[in-house]
Amino acid sequence: MSMSMLVPDFPFSYDTYLAHPAGLGSLPADAHGTPVAIIGGGLAGVICAHELLKLGARPVVYESAALGGRMRTARFPDSPAPPADLGAMRFPRSSRALFHYIDQAGLRTAPFPNPLAPATPSTVIELGGERHYARTAADLPPLFHEVSRCWEQCLRAANGDALRAAIAQRDHHAIKDLWNPMVARLDDESFYGFLARAPGFAEQPFRYREMFGQVGFGTGGWDTDFPNSILEVLRVVLTGADEDHHRIVAGADALPRAIWRLPLGESAHWPAGTSVATVHPGGPRMGARRIHRDARGEIAVTDMLGNTASYAAVIVTCQTWLLSARIDCDEGLFHHDLWSAMERSHYMQSSKTFVTVDRPFWRDIHPGTGQHAMSMTLTDRLTRATSLLEDQPNGPATICLSYTWNDDALKWLALDPAERVRLMLHSLRMIYPDVDIAAHIRGEPITVSWESDPNFMGAFKNNLPGHYRYQQRLFTHFMQDSIAPQHRGIYLAGDDISFTAGWAEGAVTTALNAVWAVQRQLGGRACSGNPGPGDVFDELAPLVLGS
Incomplete structure (x- = not known):
């Protein structure tokens, strides 16, 4: 089986979930038309909106700038030259959930x-x-090949070959058996520290590590990642995320814009041809300025113009720092441990x-x-x-x-x-x-x-050593049965909530987590034979490290 970006922390096959002919499930009739707020119109936001619309809910998207988020494309005036993808621009073929939407949108890609x-x-x-x-x-001199062999030796010493094989075979149990001990062993290790001590580079002079940092293999140099957690890097290289990259010929922003306009087929609630665009005449609402719990216990969102509406459920897809730095977000909506995880997020310039x-x-x-x-x-x-x-x-x-x-x-x-x-x-x-x-x-x-x-x-999050616990809290936030009632009904999504921040696949998968959670909150369920991420959570859940 070919490689998929099956994240070892939670090896749920989102691509097969999306491809199932029965779909993602349903909502009860009395929940049809329920408004659900979505903060942010990037890729995660528009996927949440599209999938909730298919279920019969009414997504309400708030966007402070332009649709697309960091799938931002600029074009040269009056020129047919390839556009400038200022954020996401390279998409590995192993991102199979992402390519589900690229294919649905009918977009052409090129290596x-x-x-x-x-x-x-x-x-x-x-x-x-x-x-x-x-x-x-x-054609490269022998020294480059020696550096490459050192890197492969490092990966083999970390059980990389076995984990790659388990991911390719989608052997969930083998993946967890291999990955969880690696998390416990390597959470406190930086990328550079791992290189300096692992078999391969440890026996070689500093020049080898310097060359690997400056040039790397795959997409280029790795040295800007050296301070980050080695777990972040292993998730990339062991899932094929650093190879076989494609670009969207029309520009990366063509994908979220296409999903925004993608018409529904048969729907239990909406007429055929309905799209997220048709339920947002004139475009998304202005960006959110405030999020708080109202007197009735619902979650109220106030936009930049002062308009306020309340919702049973809210999905937040913007970068988490904005909840403290740009949006007046009621502290009581999240447990203080989750606030710590958001505030400790490490973003790359x-x-x-x-x-x-x-x-x-x-x-x-x-x-x-x-x-x-x-x-x-x-x-x-x-x-x-x-x-x-x-x-x-x-x-x-x-x-x-x-x-x-x-x-x-x-x-x-x-x-x-x-x-x-x-x-x-x-x-x-x-x-x-x-x-x-x-x-x-x-x-x-x-x-x-x-x-x-x-x-x-x-640009995107990249965890530092010791940050696994924060990432586990963020990713699992969509599972809300065990949290206090005052913290329920608001869900986090976006690539920085995923274990593969900086990759569009993470935006897709966490959006699907949030959709599953809202569906369940509104009384819906997944289709028989196609369980959602929350339905199999206990079996695949990320490792919980001790305090």
Whole structure:
């Protein structure tokens, strides 16, 4: 069986749940039309809205900016060049629940030109001023292969091969038997600490770890992840999330926008053809300013214009920091342990800068060397990663001049777009002295620094060592039978609630958790033969570590 992004902490097969011909279940007739508030119109929010609409509820979406959230796409005016995906832009094929919706929306995808990927004409790795050109990994010097072998040795020592096989076979019991002891053993371990002590890198000089951090394998360098929990990294590499990436040709935001408009077929309550868009004439409501419990015990949401409405159930899909920093959220809605988990969330900074060019000039062949004029580039310079995007051989194309995280992203924060581009071109000129990249650029650059966006305050969450307990609290919040009544009826969803923050698959799966919980709260149930995530929770539940 091919690999799926089956998260080992809770190995529920969301893709087969979605694909079941009986659907996700039903609501009793007296619950049809019940309004359910959804805070945030990103991918998790629109999936919650679409699936609740199918069940017969009436989703009410609040959005402070534009639909899509961090699936944000900017387009170059009057140009057919590939769009600039400022947030999510690479989607592993192992994200099978995500691709369920991509397929439903009828969106076309194309392989993403990651370093050394089959879709990438060539890759240049430049470290310490030394440049290496490669069309395949076999073209790299022996030292790179030694570093790669060290990484694979680290994974084998952590039972990575056995866990990969169990995930591929969807052997839930084997997954838990292998993963739970790893959680208990490695929760306090950073990625760098794991590398420094694990068989493989432990026997090698520092230069090996430095090279792995600067270049990595798969999508590129790993060093911005070095302070994070090793568990975060293992979830990525052992579920195939760092390989076989695709991009949505129309732009990442085409997916949430398509789900927003996706018409229902047969429905127990709504007429055929109803969509989330048709029950939101004019678009979503303004963003939420306040969330509190009203005198009747329902949850009231006040929007930015002061309009207030009360709901039996509310799903919050925005980043959790916003519940304390941007939204006046009643502290009594969540237990203080959950507030601690939200406040301790560690968000990664991220910056990208895109330009459009007249044509994919990088495919030009140098007559003397036989090499491409320019390549997908990994470097220890300011730019770090440069990606080349094209949809047609001779038409306009797009360059992601720089994609950086954490400290590397902060270096760009204070600079305006023109200054960012100037410095990026200077770095690339050191690598490609004979290529006049600037001569091919057309129009204005497009750039983003997610940490400066007040609606996000960071790109995505990535847990630090010792944060597993916080993540377990956040992910399992949708199971509310055992919590106090004053904390019920409000549910968290979004990729930062998942065990795979930063991946769209996590937004999908936690949205489905929240939908199951609301369905159950309103008296509904899953279909016979297709149990939902909460129905099998006790069997698959994430490990609970001691206090």
